[in-house]
Amino acid sequence: MTITVAIAGARGRMGTAAVTAISNAANMEVVAALDYKYDNHYLHNGEVTMEPNGIPIYTSLESLVADGKPDILLDLTDPNAVFNNTYQALTMGIRPVIGTSGLTKQQIETLSEMAAESRIGGIIAPNFSIGAVLAMKFSAMAARYLQDVEILEMHHDKKVDAPSGTAVKTAQMIQEVREAHKQGHPDEKEHWEGARGADFEGMKVHSIRLPGLLAHQEVLLGGEGELLSIRHDSFDRKSFMPGILMAINNVIERENLVYGLENILD
Numbered sequence: 001m002t003i004t005v006a007i008a009g010a011r012g013r014m015g016t017a018a019v020t021a022i023s024n025a026a027n028m029e030v031v032a033a034l035d036y037k038y039d040n041h042y043l044h045n046g047e048v049t050m051e052p053n054g055i056p057i058y059t060s061l062e063s064l065v066a067d068g069k070p071d072i073l074l075d076l077t078d079p080n081a082v083f084n085n086t087y088q089a090l091t092m093g094i095r096p097v098i099g100t101s102g103l104t105k106q107q108i109e110t111l112s113e114m115a116a117e118s119r120i121g122g123i124i125a126p127n128f129s130i131g132a133v134l135a136m137k138f139s140a141m142a143a144r145y146l147q148d149v150e151i152l153e154m155h156h157d158k159k160v161d162a163p164s165g166t167a168v169k170t171a172q173m174i175q176e177v178r179e180a181h182k183q184g185h186p187d188e189k190e191h192w193e194g195a196r197g198a199d200f201e202g203m204k205v206h207s208i209r210l211p212g213l214l215a216h217q218e219v220l221l222g223g224e225g226e227l228l229s230i231r232h233d234s235f236d237r238k239s240f241m242p243g244i245l246m247a248i249n250n251v252i253e254r255e256n257l258v259y260g261l262e263n264i265l266d
């Protein structure tokens with residue numbers, strides 16, 4: 001069976017890499033691109049064209065589905081677009097595979113409930129890289145014992161949201177095993193606002209944005225006289241592709257929506 005995939009954000013950095021990876025997968029086909037512009041155009045070798053050649057672009061999920069309902073909607077767009085795209089996909093019985101960051105806890109709960117009610121498989125994966133997911137799991141393991149934690153996430157300067165979806169998920173996984181408590185000096189004061197980073201249950205999260213970076217995270221866990229650093233680096237967007245293919249193959253089989261690639265790792 002060929003799994004048919006529509007991609008929202010197919011023109012973007014991740015979308016372009018995903019079109020190639022999915023097109024090269026033996027059991028998958030990219031059948032459509034969902035966009036907010038370029039209706040009646042096509043995506044051919046990464047370029048938008050009016051020539052009827054390549055992947056057809058649609059500016060609404062309704063018009064896309066009218067020409068054939070895909071099995072999967074892969075969303076690699078923007079924090080402002082991802083909730084509506086996912087909501088609509090679930091309403092239409094299309095399985096969502098979501099890589100876009102920025103969904104709130106409440107939005108994830110709403111989407112999970114919708115999927116469970118309709119028994120539709122889906123995944124929201126803050127990070128598709130296997131190495132990054134392992135680093136998150138190792139950090140949560142370590143935080144049971146070393147409970148003072150600071151997360152440094154480092155990304156390219158085209159990233160619009162902070163903290164990264166990966167840092168949010170990492171903090172949530174650590175929170176499950178760590179007693180919430182204020183870190184640092186009890187009376188510490190910031191002389192420059194933001195100097196101590198964002199606060200999540202007393203844990204600090206620092207977001208760095210620089211040209212030259214792609215996607216990197218270091219979790220620092222401090223104890224008396226020691227420091228454990230758990231670092232992961234994505235140097236190429238190819239690092240996310242095996243996880244995307246794994247997610248697509250997995251959600252075809254399942255009847256609920258999971259948050260985090262770790263839920264589908266063997």
Ligand SMILES: NC(=O)C1=CN([C@@H]2O[C@H](COP(=O)(O)OP(=O)(O)OC[C@H]3O[C@@H](n4cnc5c(N)ncnc54)[C@H](OP(=O)(O)O)[C@@H]3O)[C@@H](O)[C@H]2O)C=CC1
Binds near residue numbers: 078
């Ligand atoms: N889960 C994971 O492993 C990973 C997740 N990401 C996340 O994926 C998302 C995309 O990242 P990246 O590819 O770098 O970003 P890009 O900006 O390169 O790509 C996003 C694309 O989506 C398009 N877009 C914006 N709004 C819509 C919409 N409403 N419908 C359809 N398309 C839309 C943009 O068009 P235009 O530019 O014309 O506005 C652009 O082509 C981000 O949230 C990022 O954090 C990134 C890497 C890995």
Ligand SMILES: O=C(O)C1=N[C@H](C(=O)O)C[C@H](O)C1
Binds near residue numbers: 126155156164166167
């Ligand atoms: O914008 C990116 O590039 C990335 N976004 C995701 C995130 O917010 O965690 C995943 C990865 O870090 C790359």
